[in-house]
Amino acid sequence: MKVLDLKCSHEHRFEGWFASTEEFESQLSRKLVACPACSTTDVSRMPSAPRLNLSSARGETAPQAESAETSPDPAALQARALHFMRKLIENTENVGERFAEEARRIHYNEAPARSIRGVTTPEDAHALLEEGIDVMPLPVPDALKEPLQ
Incomplete structure (x- = not known):
């Protein structure tokens, strides 16, 4: 491998x-x-570079990485962002193309309050904001739209 x-x-x-x-x-x-x-x-x-675990063979410990406060690791930031996206997907209902309609129904107490996600046009998103309905665009990578294998 x-x-x-x-x-x-x-x-x-x-x-x-x-x-x-x-x-x-x-x-x-x-x-x-x-x-x-x-x-x-x-x-x-x-x-x-090839990975050589020579220090563990001699009983030594590998040097510690720099603190995340000094220089954020791009891979760690990416992993955190993906973790956040997965949690968001797990804890919201996907209403698909009905997003604007369902957001209005929730806002006007015509449907139960819950966290939703879906797809809408920029114009509909702007109209929702003007009505006082909080929305946030969040592009979800295709890799997160399907269950992981």
Whole structure:
């Protein structure tokens, strides 16, 4: 199994696991490798050094990473954002194309109060805001729209 460091055209970094380098190249050419953060298939391989666990063999401990307060790790920030998105999806009802209609029904007490998500046009979102109905656009990566394997 090959673990490759990958990066999309939007600078999101992630790992990919493949049976071989050739399998990675094959999947990449068929646009089957997609960024888990933004779903783009414009992905490239990052240079990576081999991992050698020499310190554990001698009983030494590896040096600690820098504090997140000094320099935020982009991969950690991306992981936190994906975790937040997963929680949001788990705790909201998907009303799909009926988002604007359902948001109004909830606002005017015609439907039970609950957290919803869905799809609407920018014009409908603006109209909801003008009516005093709080909405927030949140692009959900395709990787999070389906259950994880």
